[in-house]
Amino acid sequence: MEKVLKMEESIYEWVNRYPEVIDIMVELGFCDIVKPGMLQTAGRFMTLSKGIKLKKMDIDTVKLTFQHYGFKVLE
Incomplete structure (x- = not known):
């Protein structure tokens, strides 16, 4: 199952759903x-x-890093 992150959601919301986001950040x-x-x-x-x-x-670099860890970042 793909993990989806929306650009306009708060980092707090992301981390509550996916704690591993902290390490990526x-x-x-x-x-x-x-x-x-x-x-x-x-x-x-x-x-x-x-x-x-x-x-x-660079937004593309950030998106690629998240993709590397199995996340899809939506704008």
Whole structure:
């Protein structure tokens, strides 16, 4: 079964459904997600699209990384 993530869902929602998302996010450079309390605060309103813009990342690279781990990212 394919794991689907929507770009406009919060990171908090993703992690509640798929805890392994944390490791993928750290691998991509979103290291703040593991700071104590960060997921419960900023993670509730932060989306992947906001994070990509904030970190000036390439969206295709991010999508490919998630695909590598069996996720499909929908815009």
